[in-house]
Amino acid sequence: MSDHTSVAQPSTTKPTTTKARKARRRELLSVGADPKTVKGEAFGFLTGILYLAPAMLSGRNMCSHATDGCREVCLNTSGKGALSSVQTARIAKTHAFTADLSGFMETLAADIDALERKAARLSMRPLGRLNGTSDTPWENIPVRGKRNIMAAFPRVTFYDYTKNPARMRRFLAARNWPSNYVLTFSRSECNQADALAVLRAGGNVAIPFSTRKGAALPASWFGFPVVDGDVSDARPDDSRGVVIGLRAKGKAKHDTSGFVVRVTCATCDAPIRPEDGARDCDACLDARDDAVWAAEEAAEEAAREAEGPEPDPYDAWLDRVSSLRGAA
Numbered sequence: 001m002s003d004h005t006s007v008a009q010p011s012t013t014k015p016t017t018t019k020a021r022k023a024r025r026r027e028l029l030s031v032g033a034d035p036k037t038v039k040g041e042a043f044g045f046l047t048g049i050l051y052l053a054p055a056m057l058s059g060r061n062m063c064s065h066a067t068d069g070c071r072e073v074c075l076n077t078s079g080k081g082a083l084s085s086v087q088t089a090r091i092a093k094t095h096a097f098t099a100d101l102s103g104f105m106e107t108l109a110a111d112i113d114a115l116e117r118k119a120a121r122l123s124m125r126p127l128g129r130l131n132g133t134s135d136t137p138w139e140n141i142p143v144r145g146k147r148n149i150m151a152a153f154p155r156v157t158f159y160d161y162t163k164n165p166a167r168m169r170r171f172l173a174a175r176n177w178p179s180n181y182v183l184t185f186s187r188s189e190c191n192q193a194d195a196l197a198v199l200r201a202g203g204n205v206a207i208p209f210s211t212r213k214g215a216a217l218p219a220s221w222f223g224f225p226v227v228d229g230d231v232s233d234a235r236p237d238d239s240r241g242v243v244i245g246l247r248a249k250g251k252a253k254h255d256t257s258g259f260v261v262r263v264t265c266a267t268c269d270a271p272i273r274p275e276d277g278a279r280d281c282d283a284c285l286d287a288r289d290d291a292v293w294a295a296e297e298a299a300e301e302a303a304r305e306a307e308g309p310e311p312d313p314y315d316a317w318l319d320r321v322s323s324l325r326g327a328a
């Protein structure tokens with residue numbers, strides 16, 4: 001199932017044909033068409049994921065805590081996101097969200113209805129991931145007379161990643177937080193202190209590492225165990241107080257911002273401690289410093305040679321004495 005270019009609108013009439021019903025269901029949520037969430041099907045999860053236009057792409061900021069590093073490597077343009085039609089659809093959905101929130105939520109609720117029915121037919125557990133490429137506080141948006149979509153669908157488990165520390169704190173405090181909405185904090189190059197605070201408070205933190213496909217992730221990060229987040233995107237059943245390790249993919253493989261935590265030196269591939277937050281190993285940094293120092297020395301030497309030999313001060317004194325005698 002792919003994203004559609006049509007803008008979500010509140011439906012005033014019931015779709016009459018099966019085709020029309022299916023077309024309507026596909027307006028917002030993507031189900032079973034996403035390599036990220038489809039892995040969960042092997043574990044009995046059926047995930048509906050919503051992709052909006054991230055950060056300021058639509059003209060409205062959908063990621064309050066986006067960073068230069070995450071915007072640069074955002075998965076928004078990976079996979080089908082590389083198609084201009086998909087980008088157009090995500091922007092259209094975001095405009096619909098902005099222009100008519102209650103209509104948008106009604107359409108989303110209809111999609112969740114469909115997800116729930118399909119999961120029941122397939123004897124699977126329905127999961128909703130509404131921030132596929134956004135960081136929207138869904139817990140604050142009412143729908144169908146309920147406080148939020150989680151309350152409207154108590155049999156669906158929702159989960160999301162967030163870079164918003166205030167949302168994460170509310171989730172961890174579990175006060176007025178929907179019991180069927182699970183958040184995982186997302187580390188960036190700017191929020192390491194928040195990430196560590198979340199782990200200490202028993203929350204989970206997702207971290208992209210420079211680990212190659214097929215290679216083992218680090219066993220721990222600052223003493224917190226790392227679990228393999230690439231096995232499945234379904235986060236609701238994760239243990240608590242763990243790092244969700246992800247292998248950098250697509251543009252993230254070339255990250256230079258520090259968003260991706262390096263486990264090997266970018267220059268020589270020697271192992272480095274992920275906690276160091278370094279891009280290169282000490283040996284390569286030293287070698288680079290030495291090369292810079294040698295280049296500066298060589299440039300100074302070349303400049304000295306270009307200026308020619310320094311004048312002898314004794315010759316200068318003799319010249320001065322001669323000129324004074326001539327004047328006398």
Ligand code: SF4
Nearest residue numbers: 054063070074133134
């Ligand atoms: S916060 Fe997430 S969705 Fe938003 S720009 Fe960053 S990586 Fe993309």
